[in-house]
Amino acid sequence: MNFSVLTSQFWSLCLSGLSLGLIYVLISLGYTMVYGVLRLINFANSEIFMVGTFATVWIETGVTGHTTNSNPLHGFSLVWTMTFALVVAMLASGITALAVEFFAYRRLRAKGTNRLASLISAIGMSIVLSESARILSHSRPQASPRLMEKISLGHLAGANFRLDTVLVVVTALIMFVVLDRFVNKSRLGKAIRAVSMSEENAKLMGINISRVISVTFLIGGLMTGAASFFFMTVYETTKFNVGFNLGLAAFTAAVLGGIGNLRGAFFGGISLGLLETMSAAVLGSQWKSVTVFVVLVLVLLVRPNGIFGEAIQQTRV
Amino acid sequence: MINIRDKGAALWEGWNHTQRTVFAVALIGFVALMPFAGNFAFTSVLDTPIASYQDVLVYPIGMFVLMGLGLNIVVGKSGLLDLGYVAFFAIGAYTQAILSTRTHLNAWEILPIGMGFAMLSGALLGLPTLRLRGDYLAIVTLGFGEIVRIVTLNISITGGTNGIARIPNPPAIAGLKFDIMHPVNYFWLVLTMILLVIWMIRRLSVRRPGRAWEAIRQDEDVAMLMGVPTLRYKIWSFSVGAAVGGAAGVIYAAKVIVIAPQMFTFNISVLILSCIVFGGMGNMWGVIFGGVILAYIPERIRFITNARQLVFGIVLVLIMNIRPDGLLPRKKREKVKAKSGVKNV
Numbered sequence: 001m002n003f004s005v006l007t008s009q010f011w012s013l014c015l016s017g018l019s020l021g022l023i024y025v026l027i028s029l030g031y032t033m034v035y036g037v038l039r040l041i042n043f044a045n046s047e048i049f050m051v052g053t054f055a056t057v058w059i060e061t062g063v064t065g066h067t068t069n070s071n072p073l074h075g076f077s078l079v080w081t082m083t084f085a086l087v088v089a090m091l092a093s094g095i096t097a098l099a100v101e102f103f104a105y106r107r108l109r110a111k112g113t114n115r116l117a118s119l120i121s122a123i124g125m126s127i128v129l130s131e132s133a134r135i136l137s138h139s140r141p142q143a144s145p146r147l148m149e150k151i152s153l154g155h156l157a158g159a160n161f162r163l164d165t166v167l168v169v170v171t172a173l174i175m176f177v178v179l180d181r182f183v184n185k186s187r188l189g190k191a192i193r194a195v196s197m198s199e200e201n202a203k204l205m206g207i208n209i210s211r212v213i214s215v216t217f218l219i220g221g222l223m224t225g226a227a228s229f230f231f232m233t234v235y236e237t238t239k240f241n242v243g244f245n246l247g248l249a250a251f252t253a254a255v256l257g258g259i260g261n262l263r264g265a266f267f268g269g270i271s272l273g274l275l276e277t278m279s280a281a282v283l284g285s286q287w288k289s290v291t292v293f294v295v296l297v298l299v300l301l302v303r304p305n306g307i308f309g310e311a312i313q314q315t316r317v
Numbered sequence: 318m319i320n321i322r323d324k325g326a327a328l329w330e331g332w333n334h335t336q337r338t339v340f341a342v343a344l345i346g347f348v349a350l351m352p353f354a355g356n357f358a359f360t361s362v363l364d365t366p367i368a369s370y371q372d373v374l375v376y377p378i379g380m381f382v383l384m385g386l387g388l389n390i391v392v393g394k395s396g397l398l399d400l401g402y403v404a405f406f407a408i409g410a411y412t413q414a415i416l417s418t419r420t421h422l423n424a425w426e427i428l429p430i431g432m433g434f435a436m437l438s439g440a441l442l443g444l445p446t447l448r449l450r451g452d453y454l455a456i457v458t459l460g461f462g463e464i465v466r467i468v469t470l471n472i473s474i475t476g477g478t479n480g481i482a483r484i485p486n487p488p489a490i491a492g493l494k495f496d497i498m499h500p501v502n503y504f505w506l507v508l509t510m511i512l513l514v515i516w517m518i519r520r521l522s523v524r525r526p527g528r529a530w531e532a533i534r535q536d537e538d539v540a541m542l543m544g545v546p547t548l549r550y551k552i553w554s555f556s557v558g559a560a561v562g563g564a565a566g567v568i569y570a571a572k573v574i575v576i577a578p579q580m581f582t583f584n585i586s587v588l589i590l591s592c593i594v595f596g597g598m599g600n601m602w603g604v605i606f607g608g609v610i611l612a613y614i615p616e617r618i619r620f621i622t623n624a625r626q627l628v629f630g631i632v633l634v635l636i637m638n639i640r641p642d643g644l645l646p647r648k649k650r651e652k653v654k655a656k657s658g659v660k661n662v
Binding site: 041107116119120121126132244251252259286287289292293296304 | 392398445446448449453455456457459460461463464467468470471583587590591594595598623624626627629630631632633634637638641642643
């Protein structure tokens with residue numbers, strides 16, 4: 001127990017908690033959006049994230065030809081490489097998400113079977129993805145090269161505003177706002193919300209349910225892919241089972257905010273990031289997941305539908 | 318689509334008491350002889366290449382069937398999604414490990430204590446969380462499973478990462494020795510436990526708790542309106558399921574001698590849940606069948622070491638797509654009702 005850390009390094013912890021939290025927010029979108037339309041946990045989302053991190057490493061080392069020893073990039077080539085890696089990671093995760101939907105959910109949904117069958121087939125997909133990655137990477141951790149120098153942009157109230165942290169926070173915020181606008185304003189976004197309110201009524205209104213579900217998986221995958229790029233920028237190493245802990249935390253974030261609710265996922269993710277960073281500083285990092293789950297249980301006891309409730313009317317088994 | 322479950326049930330219904338007894342005794346006798354199939358003429362195709370066949374029959378196969386039956390009370394009978402069942406297995410195993418190395422109790426005396434601890438933790442977990450529904454319950458139980466593992470990893474009494482070694486074997490019963498040279502005796506022990514659990518489930522199913530669980534699974538609101546104390550029966554379902562997991566854990570720890578936190582990961586919870594859904598949720602015979610298949614396949618194909626988990630994943634996806642209700646689904650008449658009634662969201 002070391003509570004003095006909280007006062008001495010408060011703002012610094014807040015900043016790192018914020019960047020971790022925003023990564024959680026982006027991953028939890030993969031859970032919460034799919035849950036919104038299907039009422040099913042997208043169990044393979046943690047592996048969709050893992051695929052994104054591997055794609056990032058592959059682009060940065062295999063395609064643009066950097067090694068972990070080469071010098072950091074500057075100027076235009078830095079921006080270009082980073083954007084390229086971000087787009088490829090998003091696409092890789094997005095395509096994986098579509099594949100997951102196609103193999104694990106589509107046929108089962110058409111048959112109208114019980115929810116657990118889809119859960120198990122999603123778990124099966126997740127085993128397939130993580131095992132393929134394990135075999136391809138020979139169970140070795142993969143390190144991504146440091147593309148940019150992690151220079152400090154300045155100190156404010158004791159917090160070190162490092163370039164990568166600031167980049168993650170700003171870009172992730174922009175992505176979330178764009179997604180929120182998209183879901184609330186665009187035609188497709190309205191279709192997604194309609195399906196999440198009532199599938200039957202949406203069908204009667206002429207909405208193509210299968211297409212909306214595919215698009216939802218794609219968007220969730222794209223956001224998870226962006227999260228995996230940010231994760232690699234900050235933490236720089238990945239492994240075939242990297243998705244498990246992050247996916248679990250992101251799913252907890254989605255539940256904390258109220259699953260199926262975009263803004264709930266946002267606040268859930270950020271509070272979880274802050275909570276994890278603070279509790280790791282005070283209690284030691286081995287207890288952070290325990291703290292998180294205790295808080296989750298306490299929150300659910302007081303508000304059984306999460307802090308912000310659910311966007312949809314009710315949840316049923 | 319062939320429905321072995323209905324055919325088997327019809328056959329069973331048509332028999333009189335003597336025929337049923339003969340069949341049951343023959344079946345139990347056949348299963349009890351399974352450990353010798355590994356080195357017997359043409360059944361030796363069942364033999365597992367790298368792992369010892371008789372050990373495989375105890376763990377994973379026997380243990381998975383036992384835990385599958387326990388979890389089936391929670392998931393299949395009462396419809397509560399529990400993703401952290403491994404926690405109860407771990408609690409049972411650590412009870413045996415700690416008590417047997419620090420006190421003079423033997424495994425048979427610890428067995429009820431381990432089951433009691435597992436039941437207690439099940440009730441304590443259930444009390445606040447069983448008010449929640451569906452996926453919230455899933456994430457909280459998942460978290461509980463992880464918490465138990467993290468706690469065993471980080472406190473001193475459980476030995477941290479190294480776990481606990483030199484756990485004594487159970488003392489011999491009626492000349493049957495329980496040690497590393499006699500895996501067959503462990504198999505018969507697990508088989509006896511499985512039979513006891515089957516007997517318990519069959520008794521409970523036709524009595525008040527079984528009917529209450531069935532009502533809760535079909536529609537909790539209606540069950541509550543009909544006067545079923547839903548929370549109490551859900552906690553009972555959780556505790557009974559937990560007790561079975563705890564019993565499996567005690568015997569497992571006593572057999573393997575060394576236990577460590579990495580034996581009790583989330584994967585075990587997932588595998589046991591897969592046994593249930595794969596075999597046919599809610600149907601005891603389906604669960605047993607699913608447990609045998611899913612525990613056996615990875616061991617049988619151990620020679621493709623590197624890809625065996627991959628093959629396992631592909632099998633899960635394929636079978637769920639081909640037979641979403643599992644290999645031996647529950648009774649047909651329930652499904653017909655569900656189709657004609659209001660769609661259950």
